[in-house]
Amino acid sequence: MPVTVIRRAAWVVAWEGGRHVYRRDADIAFAGDRIVHLGGHWEGAAAREIDGSAAIVLPGLINIHCHPGQSPLFRGYVEEFGNPRLFNSGRHRFRQAFIPDAEAIRASARYTYAELLAGGVTTAVDLSHAYPGWIEQLAESGLRGVVAPMFRSANWYTETGQETQYEWVPDLGASALAEAAEVMDQAEAHESGRLSAMVSPAQVDTCTPDLLRQGAALARAKGRPLHTHAAQSIAEFAGMTRKHDCTPIEYLDRLGFLGPTTILGHAVFTDAHPWILWPRREDLRLLAETGTAVAHCPTVFLRDGSMMHDLGAYMERGIAIAMGTDTHPQNLWEEMRVAELQARAAAGPMHRCDTARVFHAATVAAADVLGRDDIGRLAVGAKADIVIATLDHPAMQPARDPLRNLIHVAGERPVRDVFVDGVQRVADGVVLTIDRAQASADVAREQARLAALVPGRDPQGATVEDLMPLSLAVVG
Numbered sequence: 164m165p166v167t168v169i170r171r172a173a174w175v176v177a178w179e180g181g182r183h184v185y186r187r188d189a190d191i192a193f194a195g196d197r198i199v200h201l202g203g204h205w206e207g208a209a210a211r212e213i214d215g216s217a218a219i220v221l222p223g224l225i226n227i228h229c230h231p232g233q234s235p236l237f238r239g240y241v242e243e244f245g246n247p248r249l250f251n252s253g254r255h256r257f258r259q260a261f262i263p264d265a266e267a268i269r270a271s272a273r274y275t276y277a278e279l280l281a282g283g284v285t286t287a288v289d290l291s292h293a294y295p296g297w298i299e300q301l302a303e304s305g306l307r308g309v310v311a312p313m314f315r316s317a318n319w320y321t322e323t324g325q326e327t328q329y330e331w332v333p334d335l336g337a338s339a340l341a342e343a344a345e346v347m348d349q350a351e352a353h354e355s356g357r358l359s360a361m362v363s364p365a366q367v368d369t370c371t372p373d374l375l376r377q378g379a380a381l382a383r384a385k386g387r388p389l390h391t392h393a394a395q396s397i398a399e400f401a402g403m404t405r406k407h408d409c410t411p412i413e414y415l416d417r418l419g420f421l422g423p424t425t426i427l428g429h430a431v432f433t434d435a436h437p438w439i440l441w442p443r444r445e446d447l448r449l450l451a452e453t454g455t456a457v458a459h460c461p462t463v464f465l466r467d468g469s470m471m472h473d474l475g476a477y478m479e480r481g482i483a484i485a486m487g488t489d490t491h492p493q494n495l496w497e498e499m500r501v502a503e504l505q506a507r508a509a510a511g512p513m514h515r516c517d518t519a520r521v522f523h524a525a526t527v528a529a530a531d532v533l534g535r536d537d538i539g540r541l542a543v544g545a546k547a548d549i550v551i552a553t554l555d556h557p558a559m560q561p562a563r564d565p566l567r568n569l570i571h572v573a574g575e576r577p578v579r580d581v582f583v584d585g586v587q588r589v590a591d592g593v594v595l596t597i598d599r600a601q602a603s604a605d606v607a608r609e610q611a612r613l614a615a616l617v618p619g620r621d622p623q624g625a626t627v628e629d630l631m632p633l634s635l636a637v638v639g
Contacts, residue, residue, distance in 0.1 A: 223285025
């Protein structure tokens with residue numbers, strides 16, 4: 164089998180002794196989809212050699228929580244979005260009238276897949292509602308994809324902007340669950356071998372108890388990870404406690420939903436949050452004792468004027484934290500930077516978060532949630548999901564600590580080459596599987612088309628400019 168060797172990499176983030184460490188001046192060799200050597204000089208034959216003398220080589224990042232089918236479509240609308248009449252939540256008239264359809268979702272997802280690859284993400288959990296062509300498009304992107312088709316019993320809406328209301332579908336989500344089950348089976352059977360599945364009842368408050376139990380049972384029967392959105396807003400917390408006299412986390416625990424293969428997006432508003440007035444403090448203990456993981460996506464919450472308090476406290480409890488983007492940009496480097504800085508601001512002098520911890524959350528911790536011990540790390544026998552970032556980029560100099568430079572300064576800009584399963588998907592910063600210029604034009608066209616439909620969907624006939632004005636007035 165032909166071997167590719169990255170020669171004399173200036174820096175390598177290697178996985179040794181249960182932790183990420185730096186290696187200097189190291190060779191990395193991979194054959195097929197596996198790493199076969201990491202360390203000193205590779206003495207064997209090599210079909211291809213890549214000069215690593217001005218590079219840092221890292222494991223491919225794992226985005227544990229993203230919504231490719233909608234995030235780019237919302238650019239320019241939701242950056243200052245939170246509804247101030249409903250605890251700054253994302254439940255807003257705009258979201259009820261600006262509704263992506265299958266054509267828009269396909270364009271949005273294709274754009275997002277390219278953005279993920281260009282930023283060094285090699286594995287992504289794609290949380291979308293099932294749409295035609297999803298499996299093939301994800302496979303064609305070259306990503307390692309986790310298909311997570313969301314299903315639910317009700318759609319939320321708000322007539323006044325001050326209360327979350329629910330429109331319950333007649334079968335309470337049974338047909339949506341059946342469709343999701345079929346899509347997940349298709350993903351796992353795909354010939355690429357890079358697709359897997361995650362069972363994902365959409366939100367704790369839009370699913371009946373029976374649907375949540377059925378989702379959990381399906382995940383455990385199939386050996387798949389399990390996900391739902393929970394404890395993600397004050398509005399949700401207030402509604403759940405009023406209805407059930409327990410927190411969203413306690414509610415899921417009573418249903419048997421929590422566990423070592425479960426991940427929650429986003430477990431921000433637990434009973435430990437200082438903005439929450441609740442007589443008990445049990446949520447973090449329940450998460451830790453059950454082994455439930457948390458998908459942490461700080462940017463989307465900061466945009467709405469909220470935040471987790473504090474990430475280090477979760478980690479100190481032993482709660483597994485994995486990093487996601489949720490919203491645009493699909494830039495996991497930025498999420499790591501924001502996560503660390505926000506954790507420090509929230510905890511002040513008692514902060515317990517650092518660069519090593521957030522990088523672990525974006526790699527090995529996320530792999531653990533997915534039940535994988537062969538991704539998120541560079542080690543012999545691991546998958547050849549590899550990122551090469553150049554040290555020649557000005558933002559990487561001085562290169563005293565290149566991982567810190569990537570997270571705190573440069574972001575995705577120095578990412579040069581990306582391999583998934585040993586196949587190159589990004590070369591010299593260019594995504595090889597998707598025409599990014601065409602993908603950009605397609606998503607812009609779809610955004611404009613959806614915007615034109617807003618007056619017919621808004622109950623008061625408002626335009627998209629009425630609901631979400633531009634940041635500056637247009638004059639002349």
